[in-house]
Amino acid sequence: MVLAATDEFQNISELFGIDSPLERCLDGYAPRAGQADMAVAVAAAIEDCAELVVEAGTGTGKTLAYLVPALLSGKRVVLSTGTKTLQDQLFYRDLPAVTSALGRPATVVQLKGRSNYLCLHRLQAAREQLQPQDKLHAVELQVLARWSLATRTGDRVEVEEIPEDAAVWPRVTSTLENCLGNQCEFYDRCYVVSARQAALSADIVVVNHHLLLADLALKEEGFGELLPGCEAVVIDEAHQFPDIAQDFFNVSLGSRSLLDLAADIRAEALAAFPADQEVGPFVDRLVKAVKDLRLNLPADASNILWDEMNAASFRQLDNVVACLDDLIGWHECIDESMSGLKRCRERACACIESIEQISRADESAGLRWTGLTRAGFTLNYTPVEFSASLHNLLAAQSCAWVFTSATLAVGGDFSHFLMRMGLPDAITLEIVSPFDFATSGLLYLPDKLPEPASANYTELVMQQLLPLVAASDGRAFLLFTSHRALREAAQIMRGREDCDYPLLVQGEAPRSKLLEQFAELDKPVLLGTSSFWEGVDMRGDRLVLVAIDKLPFASPGDPMLKARLAAISEQGGQPFKDYQLPQAVLALKQGVGRLIRDETDHGVVVVCDPRLTSRNYGRHFLDSLPPFPVTRDSLDAENFLRDGGRS
Ligand code: SF4
Secondary structure (H helix, E strand, C coil): CCCCCCCCHHHHHHHHCCCCCHHHHHCCCCCCCHHHHHHHHHHHHHHHEEEEEECCCCCHHHHHHHHHHHHHHHCEEEEEEHHHHHHHHHHHHHHHHHHHHCCCCCCCECCHHHEEEEEHHHHHHHHHHCCCCCCHHHHHHHHHHHHHCCCCCCCCCCCCCCCCCCCCHHHHHHHCCCHHHHCCCCHHCCHHHHHHHHHHHCEEEEEEHHHHHHHHHCCCCCCCCCCCCCEEECCCHHHHHHHHHHHHHHEEHHHHHHHHHHHHHHHHHHHHCCCCCCCCCHHHHHHHHHHHHHHCCCCCEEEEHHHHHHHHHHHHHHHHHHHHHHHHHHCCCCCCCCCHHHHHHHHHHHHHHHHHHHCCCCCCCEEEEEEECCCCEEEEECCCCCCCHHHHHHHCCCCCEEEEEEEEEEEEEHHHHHHHCCCCCCCEECCCCCHHHHHHHHEECCCCCCCCCCCCHHHHHHHCCCCCCHHHHCCCEECCCCCCHHHHHHHHHCCCCCCCCCCCEECCCCHHHHHHHHHHHCCCEEEHHHCCCCCCCCCCHHCCEEEEEEEECCCCCCCCHHHHHHHHHHCCHHHHHHHHHHHHHHHHHHHHHHCCCCCCCCCEECCCCCHHHHCHHHHHHHHHHHCCCECCCCCHHHHHHHCCCCC
């Protein structure tokens, strides 16, 4: 049975039934009522150009529930994901399988950000500027030059010999700032341009949220042509979308951009005037001014407010502007045909404009702050409220918008997500997970722990957890809300002779490496903070215990949070109820969601924080979690783990 785009939505529901093409063609396919309901709603939204928000509980099979109506609609659809893992899964696995099952061939293109594609102009420049002592780059540039003659896509994933984080990549890939556009001598062969052209003629384009937002806001790597021709946008992992969207309304300028500009001016000038090094001292002064500014900022803070910068920092910032002005002045002598130097002049002007924008920004509507690393800084202006701007961007596109994730609602209420997205009138749908949580898991709430602010809280938490880790034979995620607690917990476990589990501690190896080891080792215990609360899909009995130390309220010391809460108060809202609580509930839902990933999974979730039962707001958390049976008795939890979920 192959459906036509005009068939009734009812037929889409039938397509998800027994003896359908999906069941016949897809490995492991089993009809699920929630999946069919979601597919019908997505089909209707695409047909009506509507805004739809779907929370699809784990196991709904939401990917199929949007891919099938998207393909059957015959419309041009953009699919956006938060993670590369899901992007690859859609492109390499799900879309080929579903198009083949439906008998609906479609042109599908995966479009990546420009830093994924080789820039032929920058490769040539890097080879010309290579210093004799730079032996590693010489070898890498040779590999890249050879590959550039053979590759069709210019996609750097094809180059296995050079690690993903190698320092050579920024030298041979482009940014919006340094791309020469149609002034470039390689424009006709440019991989970024051809990837975008392929996307424009595709039926389905798979992108990530950053690229979609850039396109929407016409910023950074966006090229503003992807969305106008598209008739539906499906955003999976939509819980990440508001935070990523906020970045696109941020005005910022970092020391990295300034130093890159200095390096590019030096290189372009060397290529244009090999015998004349007149620009050298101007570039040196800019580099020194940027470094001096960093030296005047605090050495040990991760961020400071604009008003906390000292007078010397502001003088140094003026000096950076003066150096940029001098460089713009020097550029007056260049010929219009020198496209590389012309682009550098435009970038210098844009840097000054950003500094002026941040310096003069309206403090009542946003926050001016400086992010700090050991050697660098980023000047920022972040608007506190961005939902109206986001709403305007979404409304400007005449297409359907479908947002989906396993965590969008708080106790069935979508208003927090809708408010952040500026989508007050979107249709909402909650699809409950088909898993049998009543038998597959247990929620253990220890009843003897003190308030989380107590001095020895982590030590007492670990006393509660260690017998459970023994009962589960490792195979545990211990998730913390702070790095301090994580370090203390690791120290406690390492100090005990009876803890002979392979300990995987965040920060001691890259996240992907830790997850790989967790999947391979015997009895592993992983200790992590926020980055392990989501996007981890550990199925089967590799993971049977998930423990969470505290309710994940955002740090009250975060200046951005303070500014946002003040803005909510000013508008007559209730900061805790309207923002802090729903944010924490959604984060806890994500963390707890790591445990049961499949129908046959089982295990115990422990939430140690006593506020879950002692405070009135605790019920908002409990109402949002999967309906596990609850116990206050650690023996129940230990027995459940020892019996493999059969107690
Ligand atoms: S057009 Fe831009 S990205 Fe393409 S080769 Fe030229 S500089 Fe590089």
